Amino acid sequence: MNIGLIGAGGITHVHIPAWLALGARVTVFSLEGAAAVAAQYGIDAVDSLDELLERCDVVDICTPTPTHYRLAERALRAGKHVICEKPIALCAADADTLAELAAFVGKQLHPAHVxxxxxxxxxxxxxxxxxxxxxxxxxxxxxxxxxxxxxxxxxxxxxxxxxxxxxxxxxxxxxxxxxxxxxxxxxxxxxxxxxxxxxxxxxxxxxxxxxxxxxxxxxxxxxxxxxxxxxxxxxxxxxxxxxxxxxxxxxxxxxxxxxxxxxxxxxxSPYLTELREFAAAIEGGAAPRxxxxxxxxxxxxxxxxxxxxxxxxxxxxxxxxxxx
CATH class of the missing domain: 3.30.360.10 (Dihydrodipicolinate Reductase; domain 2)
Known part of the structure; x- marks a missing residue:
């Protein structure tokens, strides 16, 4: 799997090791801190969201809550599967809209309620x-x-x-x-x-x-x-x-x-268990819990x-x- 991870805050330091343990190739993009995170884990960093979307199959959103809806929408419209840290949105209407969009584009959207x-x-x-x-x-x-x-x-x-x-x-x-x-x-x-x-x-x-x-x-x-x-x-x-x-x-x-x-x-790590379950679902396995x-x-x-x-x-x- 080619994972495009957005964010460079604390939660990335449990997501990235889990993805690497699963054998995924990880690329990171963030407005701040991406280069340091990439150097720490030996992964690639890119300078734009467009470049990240070009390089990945799955987008993992590890950013502050107010950005979740916009980034998930952008990734889904780009034809990517999405994993998003909780809460998936600030209101249930936006969460439902994302679910409808995921169904429309035929991609999976997994909420990280770890x-x-x-x-x-x-x-x-x-x-x-x-x-x-x-x-x-x-x-x-x-x-x-x-x-x-x-x-x-x-x-x-x-x-x-x-x-x-x-x-x-x-x-x-x-x-x-x-x-x-x-x-x-x-x-x-x-x-x-x-x-x-x-x-x-x-x-x-x-x-x-x-x-x-x-x-x-x-x-x-x-x-x-x-x-x-x-x-x-x-x-x-x-x-x-x-x-x-x-x-x-x-x-x-x-x-x-x-x-x-x-x-x-x-x-x-429960983050590893979670991401393994999401990855299996994306590859045609059982639905996550x-x-x-x-x-x-x-x-x-x-x-x-x-x-x-x-x-x-x-x-x-x-x-x-x-x-x-």
Whole structure:
């Protein structure tokens, strides 16, 4: 595969090694920093987007959120398959437009919602789907890190969508992936002293409730994630601060198992797993675990949460025809 990667920021430093591990040829273009990135990884840099599009089969968009829609549209119209970092757009209408364009030109567009590829979340999805903890009832997700002050656009909600659309969209997507479609959202947010925190409550069609917490904290805040999924038969917990694996609380060991903690081999980069799955799909393989419909719906949920924050009221997000 000939990959044309757009961007030279932090996320490129996980995408490029993954592509190289898959044997792809990578060319990079960015308004700033492309030469340094190319030198670091021994790849080519080009001076224009037109030149990048001439040299590649697949475009990988690793740029700030406000550029995603325009760059994805340009790449699709140039006849390229596209992989785009989350969120795929700043509103669901734009995400849907990109999906329609991809179908029209006959090219694939893959949204990089990488948390679905982290082993602990993938295992949780599998365990809940298998009925291990019964019907999910109360789910809690948290994601904590320092405020992304390294780029000014994060602080401009018109460009980033704030903490909900930029950071918490990961857990909004995971909550829906695990507990099913969402019908209502209520959210609150607090901003002070360069920090931002938010709480989003999702009501699922099943009646389950998901509580999603996001924190952009003070400089040096240790990045951490956690979740707790309580069901009719037990509870599934994960806390990156204490243990990278999953813990089941079922009252008794799993049938036939010697331990209540499953093997959670976290050795492979989830970015490599994700891009391998996308590459396989582009070459005619199975559809990836995250779809354009999932990406559009995640944006819709995040935008609705921001609307709830602004209005102080819950927001209905019933959307017929969208599968969980």
């Amino acid at each position: 948390v679905r590829y982290f082993a602990e979340y993938a295992l949780a999805h599998k365990a809940v789907g298998a009925g291990t903890i019964g019907e999910p009832a109360i789910l809690r997700f948290s994601r904590i890190g320092e405020f992304p002050a390294w780029a000014s656009w994060f602080a401009d909600e018109a460009q980033s969508g704030g903490i909900v659309l930029d950071q918490m969209i990961h857990d909004l997507d995971i909550a829906r992936w695990i507990a099913g479609e969402v019908i209502e959202i209520y959210a609150v947010k607090h901003v002070a002293s360069g920090c931002e925190t938010a709480q989003v409550v999702l009501t699922h069609e099943s009646g389950a409730l998901s509580y999603v917490t996001g924190v952009w904290g003070a400089p040096g805040t240790t990045f951490a994630t956690s979740f707790s999924i309580a069901g009719s038969k037990g509870v599934l917990n994960h806390d990156s601060k204490s243990d990278a694996s999953l813990r089941f609380d079922l009252g008794a060991p799993l049938p036939g198992a010697h331990s209540q903690r499953p093997d959670t081999s976290l050795g492979e 995250v779809s354009l419909g999932d990406a559009s719906r995640a944006v819709e949920l995040a935008v609705a949460a921001n609307e709830s924050i602004a209005s102080g009221r819950s927001v209905s997000v019933i959307r017929h025809g969208v599968s969980a």
